Amino acid sequence: MYAAPDLARQDCSGCPIRHRAVCARCEPDELTRLEEIKFYRTYEAGQPVAWAGDKMDFVASVVSGAATLTQTMEDGRRQMVGLLLPSDFVGRPGRSDLSYDVVAVTDLVMCCFRKAPFEQLMITTPHVAERLLEMTLDELDAAREWMLVLGRKTAREKIASLLAIFARRDTILTPDGTREIRFDLPLTREAMADYLGLTLETVSRQISALKRDKVIVLEGKRAVQVPDFNLLMEEAGDDSDGGMLV
Amino acid sequence: MYAAPDLARQDCSGCPIRHRAVCARCEPDELTRLEEIKFYRTYEAGQPVAWAGDKMDFVASVVSGAATLTQTMEDGRRQMVGLLLPSDFVGRPGRSDLSYDVVAVTDLVMCCFRKAPFEQLMITTPHVAERLLEMTLDELDAAREWMLVLGRKTAREKIASLLAIFARRDTILTPDGTREIRFDLPLTREAMADYLGLTLETVSRQISALKRDKVIVLEGKRAVQVPDFNLLMEEAGDDSDGGMLV
DNA sequence: CGTCCGCTTTGACCCAGATCAACCAGGGAG
């Protein structure tokens, strides 16, 4: 876990997301210019960062913590459309109003840039624009992958797919060096339901079912251990093998 | 309808997508450089453009016609993850393998650029990269909008949402100037089902239901007329009004 | 140390949409 930084700190070189965020490709001089316009904001778990329809006058990178992007219909139905983890970028250079709610799900630290100077900077420092394009293309691929999950997978496959995502992101190497897959769920059952297009009851039932079938082992309600990752992938309906042959 | 162009033609200035595609922002000299590396390809309705997992050695803009992006699971379940219409862009500078199938659904003309020269050109002509970023961000927004449709909308709402998309894109002004909304469905029932995460039977039933309820008027199986666009939006579960007040 | 509250689990029942199956319409080929 990354300690909330001193809000006045200016040094990007020790930043935990330095090598993965929009600034990843920047040369030292470009970084200096970014440092001049950046500022930090922190949010507590549960706090909104911005609402759909708001004008958001800044863009930002997640430094630590997690945030969700959700769309809501008038009658209250909700769909999570993105999950922001450290190094992910929010905001849309070139447009100002947001089309989804952004909410901190854990304590959150963001590295923000006021929109106008950032847009200016994108023109003068190609490495920022270049990296942002790459990140946006990755996001688009992920969104499309998720469309398959939402449109065609069963409840059990959906849960397994979500667990597989967390497993890939958060695997902890145990002290004795065995490559055991073990992580904490960063979301409540309700948030998982919003992500997967399910109800929280179905999420709970399917997690119980996967536990019963020994696909996962639960320690408490949040800690998950995956004894066999290939089995999990199979449950997710993804072809874990293949693709390298032929 | 745009006639299939002479495959050797080099003049971008008369191109029907000149002002909306990746090249929209190009200055005349940038356009000249694009012209030097471009070439056209045509596909007949139903033909594949590329398969998931293929290395695609070019990127392209749709000039006329339509293509679908679909992902397929091993057991045959399919989900359309994108619909390419004129001016839309396919391909991913920076990566080579495709993660979905690209298939022409109507006769299709594409303006292609070999990947390596295009990537080179992106570095030297910022207007291409700039426009591509903007288009990719739009695609991402659209993909996220679609996640709400797939995850939370009912079958009837899904159909209405799809019809609304076509209506917005393809509205034809009738000769006498009345703003009647009337268009042809570019997709079969099966393709609509793949787009919406439904079965083709459900698609057919819901279209019949919307017809019965006078939300749409069908002329034959493909021609659709929408007497009241607001009613259609309401059926889609979208808040057609609102957003401009406050 | 008890109680309250947010989160989770579990059960019983129901319904939207899937599945299985039959049939229809039109248009191209022989």
Add this chain to the structure above:
DNA sequence: CTCCCTGGTTGATCTGGGTCAAAGCGGACG
């Protein structure tokens, strides 16, 4: 003119996941 073949419609039935309801389970707080 008929045959067939592709895409579309419609009906009957089944079922995965939603809905409604009740109860467990920490952990914060008085």
